Amino acid sequence: MxxxxxxxxxxxxxxxxxxxxxxxxxxxxxxxxxxxxxxxxxxxxxxxxxxxNRAARALRTGRTHTLGLVAQTLATVGNSRMLQAVAESAAARGYALTVVTLGIDGDIARAFDRLHDQGVDGAVVLNEATALARDAASAGLRLVVVDSPPDDRFTVIGTDHAAGARLATEHLLAEHERVHHLAGPAGSYAADERERGWRAAVPDAPAPLRGDWSAASGYAQGRALAADPDVTAVFVANDQMALGLLRALAEMGRRVPEDVAVIGFDDIADAADYSPPLSTIRQDFDALGEQAVQALVAAIEGTEASAPDLAMPELVLRASA
The missing domain is CATH 1.10.260.40 (lambda repressor-like DNA-binding domains)
Incomplete structure (x- = not known):
């Protein structure tokens, strides 16, 4: 044939x-x-x-039209949604995408070396890897980092996590004397910023309980919150942990929102189908992915523009608060 x-x-x-x-x-x-x-x-x-012919074009232009994406893990909903958004935005601009996860050892320098060996033109680094990106050599890669303090070595985009956390906490404070916090993992920029926003609204609060973004950790820490009769309002650092908290509260006979009000963060696709539907802070993953690729391609093609302002998240009220 x-x-x-x-x-x-x-x-x-x-x-x-x-x-x-x-x-x-x-x-x-x-x-x-x-x-x-x-x-x-x-x-x-x-x-x-x-x-x-990508290979021939790469020889002529010195560019492969391939972007890299570096993430600690793709198991979290936020990272998987960012991957989808970055992939779609890259494809719309004629760029392929190579994905590297850091694994258990979290060796971002090795990840950069792998991307460099594959000839990518630049890379997007997702939030859980940002602290590592600040300490590692970039192997000459152009980088756009999602959720990081400003850094002259790369472009930063992100969400104003502290403002979103404060918005959620202040909403709960309108009806409750004290708002507890179920925080994300230590060392995560997004988790630290969400904790900072919560603490700005309740400066005298004790240290929060801490999970790892998973529903299982939300359930494990949520059992301690559910067992405390003084807990009547909880701001949770992401929606997956909030799901685990809702399970713990239900098992302990604590009604939501009558006994305990709950607000999460992210507005993942399933948040509206939790029981009860989850009030949350929405961040626009599609817009973040588009901004990341736009900034990276601009740097690659020599049309660099100023980094966009932090995106302002939105409070979405449902039945849990």
């Missing part, structure tokens, strides 16, 4: 009525093509099913 003929630049040029050099410029994202001509060439490419 004969193989289908590969669509060439010459075929695209003939269809679009332009020179082969013009097709090459469009394929290599050259700015030296006027918009009308670019649109005609791109239409011809789409009609013929033309796919640029």
């Amino acid at each position: 004969s193989q289908p003929q590969r669509v060439s630049m010459a075929m695209v040029a003939a269809r679009a009525g332009v020179s082969g050099q013009t097709v090459s410029r469009v394929a290599n994202d050259s700015p030296k093509v006027d918009p009308e001509t670019r649109a005609r060439v791109e239409q011809a490419m789409a009609e013929l099913g033309y796919r640029p």
Whole structure:
């Protein structure tokens, strides 16, 4: 059985009525093509099913049109949603995506070395790896880091976690004398910022209980909260831990929100289907993924722009508070 003929630049040029050099410029994202001509060439490419040869383009341009993504884990809902958003945004710009997780040893320098060896043009580092990114050599990679203090070595984007946490806590304080906190893991920038926002609203509060973002840890720590009759309101650092807390409260006969009000953080897809539906702080993962890729591609293509302001999260009220 004969193989289908590969669509060439010459075929695209003939269809679009332009020179082969013009097709090459469009394929290599050259700015030296006027918009009308670019649109005609791109239409011809789409009609013929033309796919640029990435290896040849990499030799010509010195770029592979591949981005890296570094995460501590993809088991958390927030990281998996960011992966989806980054992948879709990269694909829309003609970039492939290579993903590296850090594993148990958390060796981000090794992750950077792997990405460098694979020839990526730059990388997005997700929140749980940001502290490590600040301490590791980037192997010459252009980096965009999600959720990090400002750093001259890379572009930072993120959500104003402290503002969101304070918003949730102050809402609970309107009806409750004390708001307890089920915090995320120590050393996580997002967890630290959410704890900071909570503590800004309740500065005299004792140290929070701490989980690892999972529903299981929320349940384990939630049993101690559920057993304390003085606990009537809890701000939880993410929705997955809030789910575990809801289970612990139900098992201890504590009604939500009548006995204990609960607000989570993230507004994951299942939050509205918890029992009861979870009040939470919504952060826009799709917008964060788009911002991360936009900033990284701008740096790669030499059109760097100022980093966007921190995204302001939104309080979503449902039945749990």
